[in-house]
Amino acid sequence: MANGVTVAVVGATGAAGQTTLKILEERKFPVRELRAFASERSVGKTVTFAGESVKVQRVEAPAFKGVDIAICSAGTAQAREYAPMIARAGAIVVDKSNGWRMDPQVPLVVPEVNPHAVRAHHGIIASPNCTTIVAIMPLKPLHDAGRLRRVVATSYQSVSGAGVQGIEALREETLAWARGEAVTPKHFAHQIAFNLIPAIDTFTPDGYSGEERKLINETRKILEAPDLLIAPMTVRVPVFTCHSVALNVETDTKITAARARELFAAFPGLRVVDDPAAQQYPMPLTVEGQDDCVVGRVREDLSHPRGLSLWVVGDQLRKGAATNAVQIAELVLRS
Amino acid sequence: MANGVTVAVVGATGAAGQTTLKILEERKFPVRELRAFASERSVGKTVTFAGESVKVQRVEAPAFKGVDIAICSAGTAQAREYAPMIARAGAIVVDKSNGWRMDPQVPLVVPEVNPHAVRAHHGIIASPNCTTIVAIMPLKPLHDAGRLRRVVATSYQSVSGAGVQGIEALREETLAWARGEAVTPKHFAHQIAFNLIPAIDTFTPDGYSGEERKLINETRKILEAPDLLIAPMTVRVPVFTCHSVALNVETDTKITAARARELFAAFPGLRVVDDPAAQQYPMPLTVEGQDDCVVGRVREDLSHPRGLSLWVVGDQLRKGAATNAVQIAELVLRS
Numbered sequence: 001m002a003n004g005v006t007v008a009v010v011g012a013t014g015a016a017g018q019t020t021l022k023i024l025e026e027r028k029f030p031v032r033e034l035r036a037f038a039s040e041r042s043v044g045k046t047v048t049f050a051g052e053s054v055k056v057q058r059v060e061a062p063a064f065k066g067v068d069i070a071i072c073s074a075g076t077a078q079a080r081e082y083a084p085m086i087a088r089a090g091a092i093v094v095d096k097s098n099g100w101r102m103d104p105q106v107p108l109v110v111p112e113v114n115p116h117a118v119r120a121h122h123g124i125i126a127s128p129n130c131t132t133i134v135a136i137m138p139l140k141p142l143h144d145a146g147r148l149r150r151v152v153a154t155s156y157q158s159v160s161g162a163g164v165q166g167i168e169a170l171r172e173e174t175l176a177w178a179r180g181e182a183v184t185p186k187h188f189a190h191q192i193a194f195n196l197i198p199a200i201d202t203f204t205p206d207g208y209s210g211e212e213r214k215l216i217n218e219t220r221k222i223l224e225a226p227d228l229l230i231a232p233m234t235v236r237v238p239v240f241t242c243h244s245v246a247l248n249v250e251t252d253t254k255i256t257a258a259r260a261r262e263l264f265a266a267f268p269g270l271r272v273v274d275d276p277a278a279q280q281y282p283m284p285l286t287v288e289g290q291d292d293c294v295v296g297r298v299r300e301d302l303s304h305p306r307g308l309s310l311w312v313v314g315d316q317l318r319k320g321a322a323t324n325a326v327q328i329a330e331l332v333l334r335s
Numbered sequence: 336m337a338n339g340v341t342v343a344v345v346g347a348t349g350a351a352g353q354t355t356l357k358i359l360e361e362r363k364f365p366v367r368e369l370r371a372f373a374s375e376r377s378v379g380k381t382v383t384f385a386g387e388s389v390k391v392q393r394v395e396a397p398a399f400k401g402v403d404i405a406i407c408s409a410g411t412a413q414a415r416e417y418a419p420m421i422a423r424a425g426a427i428v429v430d431k432s433n434g435w436r437m438d439p440q441v442p443l444v445v446p447e448v449n450p451h452a453v454r455a456h457h458g459i460i461a462s463p464n465c466t467t468i469v470a471i472m473p474l475k476p477l478h479d480a481g482r483l484r485r486v487v488a489t490s491y492q493s494v495s496g497a498g499v500q501g502i503e504a505l506r507e508e509t510l511a512w513a514r515g516e517a518v519t520p521k522h523f524a525h526q527i528a529f530n531l532i533p534a535i536d537t538f539t540p541d542g543y544s545g546e547e548r549k550l551i552n553e554t555r556k557i558l559e560a561p562d563l564l565i566a567p568m569t570v571r572v573p574v575f576t577c578h579s580v581a582l583n584v585e586t587d588t589k590i591t592a593a594r595a596r597e598l599f600a601a602f603p604g605l606r607v608v609d610d611p612a613a614q615q616y617p618m619p620l621t622v623e624g625q626d627d628c629v630v631g632r633v634r635e636d637l638s639h640p641r642g643l644s645l646w647v648v649g650d651q652l653r654k655g656a657a658t659n660a661v662q663i664a665e666l667v668l669r670s
Contacts, residue, residue: 150638150639151638152487152489152566152583152638154487154489154568154581154583156491156531156570156572170529174509174512174513175513177509178509178510178513178514179513189614190614190618190620190621191620194505194573194574194575194619194620195574195618195619195620196491196572196574196579196618196619196648197616197618198579198581198611198616198617198618198631198632198646199611199614199616199632202612203611203612206634206635206637207592207611207632207633207634207635208634208637209611216637229637229638229639230637230638231487231583231636231637231638231639231642231644233489233581233583233632233644233646235491235579235581235646237491237531237572237573238529238572238573238574239529239530239531239573240529244531244533244570246489246533246568246570248487248489248566248568248583257542276534276538276542276544277537277538279524279525279534281532281533281534282533283525283530283531283532283533284529284530284531285525285526285529285530286525296533297533297534297542297568298542299541299542299543300541300542301566302541302543302551302564302565302566303485303486303487303564303565303566304485304564304566307566309566309568311533311568311570313531
């Protein structure tokens with residue numbers, strides 16, 4: 001791999017795919033050749049990588065011949081179809097969809113949290129849901145230090161989680177409002193501009209959304225803590241690209257707020273901004289564009305002797321998606 | 336009182352004061368005479384009540400002679416000064432500020448929750464903080480049915496909670512963004528358009544905000560449950576006028592989701608909108624302008640055998656402020 005590897009980016013024209021191309025450049029991923037793939041209607045378009053135009057190809061087995069690593073940002077249905085085909089063609093697939101995450105044969109990896117898991121792959125490695133990634137960054141050091149028992153996780157999720165169309169919906173709805181026009185919901189079930197939609201993904205009869213289930217199941221799998229108790233609530237908010245999560249956690253061993261801040265500061269990929277009296281805390285607008293997740297509002301829970309409350313913000317397109325996938329690809333190269 | 340009562344509205348030019356005037360009309364409060372009061376810089380302006388212009392007066396004891404009920408929407412510092420003066424002038428003061436709520440001599444009242452408390456007043460009755468009011472509406476029937484033990488309350492608070500200036504900040508910042516201009520924060524410590532600010536009110540060294548303390552202390556006082564455990568997190572969101580709260584509750588006695596929905600539906604001032612599979616749930620945009628709080632996303636907590644999770648939305652200017660104050664005034668008239 002002295003001259004680098006051949007990388008395929010699948011879903012290259014979408015929000016996560018575009019960010020993936022940018023992050024491969026930023027992190028100087030050793031790309032010898034880049035191939036871009038997308039759905040039928042984007043075939044023939046071009047994307048830009050390292051200053052050069054790359055033609056978007058159709059997803060077909062022969063086109064993946066010679067690919068070392070494929071980073072896949074397709075939808076769940078497509079990923080279920082594409083990933084095994086691409087893996088059979090000889091590439092290692094890093095898949096960002098919900099299609100493979102809970103497959104027992106597929107490692108689900110956040111490189112700062114469970115890098116060891118990557119080795120067990122059979123050609124496909126999954127990257128978790130964006131909200132799981134942001135939430136798990138501060139949960140991991142707390143789990144290591146005091147063993148997590150229960151987590152109440154309440155999310156504030158940006159529209160970029162719904163891709164380019166989500167971003168356009170907030171933009172266009174807000175511009176219509178600014179022009180004094182009636183606002184027509186564009187992509188979400190309801191208007192998102194100046195509103196909150198307490199529903200992400202489809203629902204099961206027990207009243208939980210797919211997004212909430214992902215938070216439970218993926219967190220347990222990544223932390224290898226099948227009995228961890230999690231009470232999730234996921235909400236879409238009119239913010240462009242960062243997800244925020246309010247976490248209330250109980251640990252087996254008491255962790256003070258001061259100790260928690262030390263643990264967070266020492267954890268790779270996590271930064272602490274926590275001086276609320278000086279108006280310093282993580283916010284979507286200040287975290288946007290950063291690879292690190294940022295944690296603040298750390299305090300001991302007045303309602304539980306071994307409880308902590310905190311607030312974490314992460315760029316959904318970066319650490320929540322593209323950065324994590326590229327980090328997985330880096331792990332693959334090193335292992 | 337056959338011909339009605341004389342009502343003073345203090346802070347009549349502010350967001351809550353304006354809504355108070357509207358709600359006195361809507362609810363056909365028996366107003367014989369209405370007097371409007373505001374801070375020095377608004378003296379001489381007029382407000383409209385029942386189609387007539389009312390001149391705004393200076394807050395001075397003689398001006399309250401003959402007033403039966405004064406609804407006070409002033410700031411905390413002014414309310415501490417004004418309320419006793421107005422009460423000495425013979426009026427019963429319904430105060431919406433944070434100045435009197437935790438005074439043991441002052442009842443803190445949500446009419447659907449603790450109407451009996453109003454009788455113990457000594458001239459001043461306090462209306463709770465907006466977030467407390469919205470959260471306590473579904474908490475009360477759960478407390479009566481199963482005794483609340485612990486509540487994790489995570490808020491999504493609209494800019495109207497910061498008054499007219501908060502509303503203008505979100506409006507102006509968003510309009511600047513739409514014009515492609517740089518956005519300058521107008522009223523909050525940071526830009527609120529397309530952002531989240533996880534800090535409301537000032538902070539104590541333990542990391543909690545005044546807003547979070549209010550939620551704890553006021554909820555305990557209203558429910559007469561001094562030992563109730565509450566873990567609060569309050570966040571400002573780019574929404575104009577409704578507050579939303581995600582509640583995770585533990586009760587002494589198990590309450591099923593179905594039973595909780597029955598309890599909510601039977602509780603005055605509360606409506607249930609809860610069919611997420613059909614995209615029906617409470618949202619700020621659909622609750623705006625309503626006096627009722629609306630609850631949905633009711634589900635049994637997968638992480639606790641006697642836990643429930645739910646989502647409640649209330650119009651901050653109405654039930655969160657003006658409607659609750661006018662309802663207290665109605666209670667006073669009836670008692």
